[in-house]
Amino acid sequence: MSTIGKNNKKPDESVNQSSSSNQSSFSNYKWWLASFVLIIIISFIGQRQINNDNNNNSNIKSERLFTLDELQTFTKDELYLAILGHVFNVTSAPRFYSSTGSYKFYTGRDASRSFHTGGTSSEDLTDDLTGLTDEDIAGVYGWLTFYKKQYPQIGKLIGRYFDSNG
Template identity: 70%
Template sequence: MSTKEKNNKAHDESVNQLSQTPSFLSKIDEENPIKKERLFTVDELQSYTKDELYLAILGHVFNVTSAPKFYSSTGSYKFFTGRDASRGFHTGGTSAEDLTDDLTGLTDEDIAGVYGWLTFYQKQYPQIGKLIGRYFDTNGTPTKHFSNVLISVNNMKKKNEEKARFEQQWPPCNSEWSHDAGKRVWCTEKSGGIERTWIGVPRRYFDSSTKTERCVCVQNSDEQNGRFKQYKDCLPTSTECKILE
């Protein structure tokens, strides 16, 4: 064999060695395969109600096999297994109207509550895929319905932030009721769970967003604010009022 042929052979062997995956890397790949998210059809999901237990909420599929006490055929949450019964997480019912993924008619607060269940499952159980249908298309892309869920969640986040700001300025009163004494409201430096350096006086406040009235603690500087009203037969400067129905 000529010198040129020997050099070409050595070069080919080197290239061949470089192209081969080292054995230790192959072992790592086998032990840690790349997990691709699975897309389930409704029929496929329905088959996971026996040995393996799957459920979906807002189109996200979870493996709940580790909790047969809840999700097996004798479990307390068996109605949720093998389907997306997102509405049922709000209603708590087990009728056909409840065990559906349709959230039509629910408020932003209701939908945010269902989304809270989704975050719970994401922390508690392995998320193994998406359900093709209302919330994800055949490519696993979120649909308009899921976007609307996120809008409701964001709306509630803003409302809660506004509520927190309101309560920092005008904290809720403490309250109690008894058959003999009736209802009593009062203010302290920690009433409503809001710690502060002032106490305030109880005042009636009508929340136009919820159409309900509640008691808030108001500082003297806010007395002239038209949104607050005094309680009947209660001294304006008293930190405690009995509510006469």
């Protein structure tokens, strides 16, 4: 008797074995696909973190540190002021900060105290907040928030609030 064309297995066994083989192949496929997707996700997250770190580092490096003598030179063509040690370029608002502007006394210095008192005496045109209440200081901080929204922050003033490392 010839065995050609004959299957020694029962029909049910052949179907089960074929089905089992297909399930195993499908499981392997799912495992490889899941692994591939996971690797892509991890790579994407890692790359985003590297990009964020690079952006943060570039922002830090580009920020200039000013001495008071340097800041005092920005009262004519370029108008800079500081509040709580943060230096802002207010050149875009000459009607307020130029030599004829209402707030000309703020340029070229950190007059943080005056943002609370409104005074223009030498006692007020200082960065020293000694003697102000917490509420008063919060008001000065409110002005800092305003300047951060309104004008470009271009650096920090070395002194009371920041050292030579920023």
